[in-house]
Amino acid sequence: MKGFTGKLVGSLYPITEEECKQIHKSAVRVLEEGGMRCDDERAAKMFERAGCKIEQDGKLIKFSEKIIMEAFDKCPSNFKLHGRHDPELDINIGHDEVHFATVTGRYIEDFRTGERRQATRQDAIEGTRIADALENVHGLYKSVMWIYDEPKICNSQILVAEQMKNTNKTSTWVYNTGADHEIPDLIKIWGIAAGGAEALKERPHLIGHVIANPPRVVDVNYTSWLIGFCDAGIPVTVYSALMGGATGPATLAGMLVQIMAETLALVVQVQTYKPGHYLTFCSFNPSMDMRTGLWSFGNPEYGTVGTGIAAMARHYGVPCVGFCICDSCDTDQQTSYEKALKLYNYALSGIALSWDIGGMAGFNFVTWPEMVLENEIASFIGQYLKGIRVDEARMAVDEILEVGPLPGSYLNRRHTRDWYRKEFLIPELSNRDFFESWERGHTELQEKAKHKAAKILETQESPVKPEIQKEIDDYLDFVVKRDVG
C-alpha cells in the first residue's frame, strides 16, 4: 500500500547533524556512567554477552560507545511490513515514505446513539472494518484498548483474533495484560493469519513494541515480548516512554538525551539477542501537564521531541515510527489542531508510520466518524508532502504562452484536464461551498463522517479468507476453553 511520498518527507530537521552528535555523546555518557537498571536476569545475560559492564549483581548495566555502535552496524536501514496475503498492502518502513495507522481507546463514542461507553467485541470488529476500508489508513493498532464484554484473561487473544479476521492490513502490538499465555497465543494467531509460523517470519505483518521503563530501567515484561517478537521474526520498535518533567527532564534536549540513552540500550539488547533483526525508533514522549500531573500528548513539545527522535534515527540510519494522539476529550477543533499539526510535523521529519487515526484523550476513547475525518486529514498531509514538483510539463510555459492574455482560460484545456487530478486534492468531506449557499443548507462535517462510517459498516466485508478466519476461530475456542472453561 503506497504511503505518502514527496519532496517534503524528511525535510524537517529540528536539530542539526552536529547537534545529533552532541545528543549521541550525551546519551552515551548517561549509559557509560549511569547505566540502566536491569530487573530481568535474561536481559542481564544478553547485555553481558554484548560486552557490557555488569555491576550490582547483574542489576546495573553500563554500556560503552563501541558496544552501542556495533549494535547499530547490525541494524537494517529499512524493511517491509507485509499485507497478509495481499502484497498491495505492503508498506515500506524507511525514511522516504509516510504512513498512517489507527490508534486505540478504552471507551467508544457510539456514533449511532451518541452514547459514550466501554468498548465491546463488536466495536473491535467494526473499528477494524472501518480502518480496512479507508484508503489513507495503512495499518492498524488494536481498534479498542480492551473488550469489556469478554473475559480479562484472554482479552488480548480475542482482540487480535478479531482484527486478524477482519483486515489484511498491517498491524502492531503493545503488551496488554501480561497473562501467562498471552505471548505464545498472540504469536500463534499472527502466524495463522500470515499462513503459518514460517510465513510470519518471511512476511512479517506487524511491529512489536519493546519499551524501557523510565527513568533507565530495562523492563521484565518487555524483555519477554522482545524474546517473543524476535523469535517469531516480528520487527520491533524500541523506545522510552518517559514523561517530560516527571520521568524525564523538563527540557526538550534533556528528554531527547534520556530517550536516546534508553533506546540505545534496547537496540543493544535486540541486536545481541537476534543480530540483524529489524527495528525502528519510536516517538512516545508525553510531558507532564504541571497543572494536573496527567500526561499530555497533544502539546507541541511532544511533537517537537518526536521529530528530534526521527532526526536521531536518521543519524543512526534506522527508521522511526511514532504515536501521535491528542489530549482533547471530544471530536472538536482541539482534536483537529493537535493532531494535524503533529501528524504533519511527523511526516515532514520522515516518521514512517504514525499511530493516530480515530482516537482521542490519550488512549481513552475512539469513535469511528473521527477515523473517517482523520483519513481526510491524512489526505491533506499527503498533498502537502508532495511539495512543488518542477519539470517542463508542470511549469507549462507553452500552455501559459498559448492561453494568455485575457480572455484566455485554462478550464477547457487538455493540459488542465490531464493535470488537475494529479496536482489538486479533491477532498471527500471538507466543505468548499460558497458561504451563502452553505448558509442556505448544508450537511455538517460530523454528519458526513457518521454517514460514511455507517455506509462502510453496511457494505464492508472482511477481505480475510474464510479458511483463515476458521482456523483463527478454532484456536480462539481452544484458548477460551483453556482459560475460562
Next chain:
Amino acid sequence: MRGPAIDERYFDKLAQTVIDGQEEECLRIIHEGLNNGMDPLEAVEKGLAKGINKVGDDFAEEIVFLPELVMAADVMKAGMKILDEKIKAEGKERKSMGKIVIGTVKGDIHDIGKSVVAAVLQANGFDVIDLGMDVEPDAFIQTVVDNDADCLGMSTLLTLTLSVMGETIKKMGEKGLREKVKVIVGGCPVTQEFGDEVGADAVGFDSKDGLTKVSELLSI
C-alpha cells in the same frame, strides 16, 4: 549569644522555606528555633502549614504548578518529621484534616502520579503517609492500623496489578476496617466501573479530583 526572637517574622521565614522549596534552610531554622524554645505546634501552624497553604492556594489559582507544589510538600514532610517527634515528646497533639496512607500497589514501580496526589493532599492540610511503590496489601493495612488512618489511597499504572487493589480492600473488610477507613483508588487503567467492582469508596482521575474526592469521603 542571644538566640533569634521567635516571633511572627521567624515563623514567616520558616513558611518561606516551604514556599521556596528550601529543605536545608527549613531544617536549619527548625533546629535553631527548637533550641531557642520555639513551640513545635506553633512552628507547624504558623510556619510550615502557612507555607504549604500558600503554595496550595497558588496552585489552585495556577500561579504555581506541580514542581513547586511537590518540592514544597517534600520540605514540609522533612520539617514535620522533626516537629512531630518534638510534639509527641512534649505530650501534645496536633490537629489534622485527616490521615491518609498512600502507595503504589505490589508489582508496580510507577509512583509519579501517586506522589503528585500525595503532594496535593499534603498541600491542602492532610497528613500523608506515603509508602512508596510495590507495596504489599498487608503493608498497606498494617500502616493504616498503626497510624489510625482515615483513608487508604492505592495507585497503579498497570492493568496487571489492578487485582491487588481488590485483594487489599477484601482483606481490610475481613479485618473489620471498612467501616472506619475509606478507600480511594486511581491510576491510568482504573475506571469508575473497576472501582465500584472492587468496593472502593471513590476513584480519583487526577490530583485535583483526588483531593475533591478525599475531602468528600472524610466530610471536610
